[in-house]
Amino acid sequence: MTNETSIKVPNKYVERIDEIFHDEDGYWVYLNRGWHNSDDHALHVIHEDTQAEILQKIRWTEPCDCDWCTGKEK
Secondary structure (H helix, E strand, O other): OEEOOOOOOOHHHHOOEEEEEEEOOEEEEEEOOOEEOOOOOOOOEEEEOOHHHHHHHHHOOEEOOOHHHHOOOO
16 A cells, blocks of 8 residues: 555555545555445545545445456456
8 A cells, every 4th residue: 555645544454445545636556456336336436635534435445346446347
């Protein structure tokens, strides 16, 4: 996991995350294959305005078996 922020991600969620960063649009989390944003099963990214919102959404990530996650997508 690459974390370019001061967000302290609990160890049990680290395997779900590829990258966390902050820019002028807010905080971004790109999830590893096998995980999706529970708000939208098609999304493998989380975008929020605050660190607290990002942590909440990380807790809500769920396992994913879409073609991209299983490697079936070319």
